[in-house]
Amino acid sequence: MSRRVLLLAVDNSDVSEEVLEWSISNVYKEGDEIHLLHIIPVPMPEVIGGIGAMDSIVTVDPDPATDLKHISEAKEFMKRRFVTKLASRSIAYKVEIVHFLTDNDSIGEAICKRAEALNAAAVVMAKHQRGAIAEFFLGSVTKYCTHHIKQPLIVLH
Amino acid sequence: MSQPAAKEMDSQVAASLKQTLSLLHRAFSEGVGLTQFPQTLEVVKQLQQAVEREESVEAQVNMGSRMAGQQVAAASGGGGKRVCCLVDGSSNSFDALRWALEHAVDPVDDIFLLTVTPHEIYASEAEKVLKDAYDVCHNAGVKAARLHPRSVAASCSSATRGVGEAVGHFVQGNGIELLVLGSRGLGSIKRSLMGTLGMGSLSDFCVQRVRCPVLVVKEQPDQQQLSAAQEQ
Numbered sequence: 001m002s003r004r005v006l007l008l009a010v011d012n013s014d015v016s017e018e019v020l021e022w023s024i025s026n027v028y029k030e031g032d033e034i035h036l037l038h039i040i041p042v043p044m045p046e047v048i049g050g051i052g053a054m055d056s057i058v059t060v061d062p063d064p065a066t067d068l069k070h071i072s073e074a075k076e077f078m079k080r081r082f083v084t085k086l087a088s089r090s091i092a093y094k095v096e097i098v099h100f101l102t103d104n105d106s107i108g109e110a111i112c113k114r115a116e117a118l119n120a121a122a123v124v125m126a127k128h129q130r131g132a133i134a135e136f137f138l139g140s141v142t143k144y145c146t147h148h149i150k151q152p153l154i155v156l157h
Numbered sequence: 158m159s160q161p162a163a164k165e166m167d168s169q170v171a172a173s174l175k176q177t178l179s180l181l182h183r184a185f186s187e188g189v190g191l192t193q194f195p196q197t198l199e200v201v202k203q204l205q206q207a208v209e210r211e212e213s214v215e216a217q218v219n220m221g222s223r224m225a226g227q228q229v230a231a232a233s234g235g236g237g238k239r240v241c242c243l244v245d246g247s248s249n250s251f252d253a254l255r256w257a258l259e260h261a262v263d264p265v266d267d268i269f270l271l272t273v274t275p276h277e278i279y280a281s282e283a284e285k286v287l288k289d290a291y292d293v294c295h296n297a298g299v300k301a302a303r304l305h306p307r308s309v310a311a312s313c314s315s316a317t318r319g320v321g322e323a324v325g326h327f328v329q330g331n332g333i334e335l336l337v338l339g340s341r342g343l344g345s346i347k348r349s350l351m352g353t354l355g356m357g358s359l360s361d362f363c364v365q366r367v368r369c370p371v372l373v374v375k376e377q378p379d380q381q382q383l384s385a386a387q388e389q
Binding site: 022026027029121122127142143146147149150151152153154155156157 | 238253256260261263335360361365368369371374377
């Protein structure tokens with residue numbers, strides 16, 4: 001029998017730990033797999049200038065060093081906040097850190113796509129997400145997911 | 158309303174609130190129900206202090222409602238959580254109820270079956286919706302003592318806001334710890350009374366405004382075809 005997957009969208013915040021606790025207390029059943037998803041948004045390359053055809057557009061790529069820093073930070077907080085809890089309770093889990101060129105809508109889209117691909121039994125998230133980049137507008141990821149997700153969605157406060 | 162008239166009404170309401178509270182305080186301190194609900198005395202005391210501080214009536218009502226909700230939640234005991242399932246007669250809302258019963262509800266939880274009526278002429282329709290929801294729960298093995306069907310009126314004529322606000326007040330006043338709804342918005346009641354709203358707008362309203370965890374169960378594609386066929 002295949003495992004039920006619970007997809008939890010988490011970030012480096014205390015609220016996300018509450019998301020995990022709530023899911024374990026209220027939705028998790030023995031044998032389920034908790035899939036922790038964190039999305040690192042990477043800003044789009046900036047278009048500096050260009051003349052005419054596409055191949056003369058000059059872009060500035062995002063700094064790869066910041067990306068590596070974000071990824072290692074993500075791995076660290078995943079382990080610190082969530083993995084130890086799950087391992088100590090013998091709950092099956094997977095950690096997924098996704099990192100790609102995106103804007104705010106796409107974070108929601110990525111969550112919805114992962115939920116679909118994993119055939120998640122439920123998706124749990126906090127009302128406000130925090131991306132690695134501070135200027136992202138709070139709450140719009142949740143709004144996107146509320147509208148587009150097909151799986152049962154639980155939003156915690 | 159002009160400012161002085163509004164203030165006058167506020168102070169009148171505050172005065173009658175003060176009176177009611179002192180009566181309640183006396184009743185509870187003289188032993189009526191005190192042993193069962195010592196927390197209620199505390200609630201009344203806090204409200205009295207708020208009145209003394211002359212906080213705005215609205216703030217007091219909000220605080221009272223919140224505290225009443227917490228006391229109700231604490232008094233229910235048993236360690237179960239208080240779940241509210243919003244039903245409107247649509248198959249989607251019953252699917253949401255069934256999913257919640259199967260996946261998110263424990264046998265010790267209290268389940269409030271809530272339906273919001275846009276107008277009192279829909280009272281009998283609301284009864285039927287609640288009865289159907291009750292049957293769904295019963296068939297799933299939920300004990301009758303844990304089921305509480307309720308019907309509230311929408312707070313204003315605007316469909317999403319009216320229903321959403323009514324749900325929000327219910328959640329606050331009853332210490333609800335999980336709200337369950339389907340995503341197609343109101344079912345037959347709304348459809349007959351008002352035009353269609355954007356898809357999922359009620360679930361969006363609740364996710365943003367309601368102060369407890371919200372479970373939204375989307376209508377599944379095969380169900381969408383079924384309900385589209387039913388509409389015709």
